[in-house]
Amino acid sequence: MFITIKHGDNQQFLANINCSFLLLMHYIRDKAELEKTEPIDLCEENGTLKLLFLVKFPEDSASKFLTPRGTYYICRVERGAPGTKHENGYRAFHPVFKHPPLDLIDSLRNQCDFLERSRLKMLRSQDGKKPPTMEALLSSMAGQVVGKSTGKAGVSAASGTDEDGSPRKLTGAAKARMEASRKDKHR
Incomplete structure (x- = not known):
């Protein structure tokens, strides 16, 4: 079960998804020559993010998240600056691909906006639901x-x-x- 990963200047490689998610992400970073700690995600050709940077159990099989024979772009995940109140915010998703299609960029921007709005909405709802203490x-x-x-x-x-x-x-x-x-x- 393989997928195609596109990156750089029209480069691509195959990756086996019959392994742990963690192993696959290390392999992708190594093949694309990215930093080992850099947060990345994959998106489909239409720009739909797979949200792999949010996976809670990295030992799960990668085939659980990705479709065999699918083609994916690598995207850098840009979060807020560490130590600021926006450090957990979603700022942008940048395709690691020269000359990405405009519809891909628009789709990534829309999903980033949606994720940030959802995150802020969840934080507001948690603040309003703090129950008063018994005392x-x-x-x-x-x-x-x-x-x-x-x-x-x-x-x-x-x-x-x-x-x-x-x-x-x-x-x-x-x-x-x-x-x-x-x-x-x-x-």
Whole structure:
């Protein structure tokens, strides 16, 4: 199971994908004379990125990610400058190919923009979903009266009882505060 890799000035070579993903990437970097630590990806002839730089398990078979007899271009992955707030951002994907077709460049640019927008959207959604701590919730509820839909005071936080006088179920820190409050009353 082989694929064709295009790079440089109309150069190409075959690569066997019946090996680990990590081994294939080392082979590609070696054949294309790229730095061993340089982040790269492969894209199809139409510009569709394979997102190989995001693979979590490099020991997986390369055939899991690539189609036999397919033709791929090598692309450099440009991320933000290290140590800045944009270090994980996607800046560009550059084909390692002289005179790449314009539609390939446009496709890579569009995918880069999409990946960056998706990354930023995910970060914003994570910031907005931080749950308040249990202590913050309990301290904001302490001393408040929670009303029922009828508008009457349903639960008294200070006494720990419902309006009919039956005890309310408490857990954790609220239970400890209630016990401390009772001890203070008996002194």
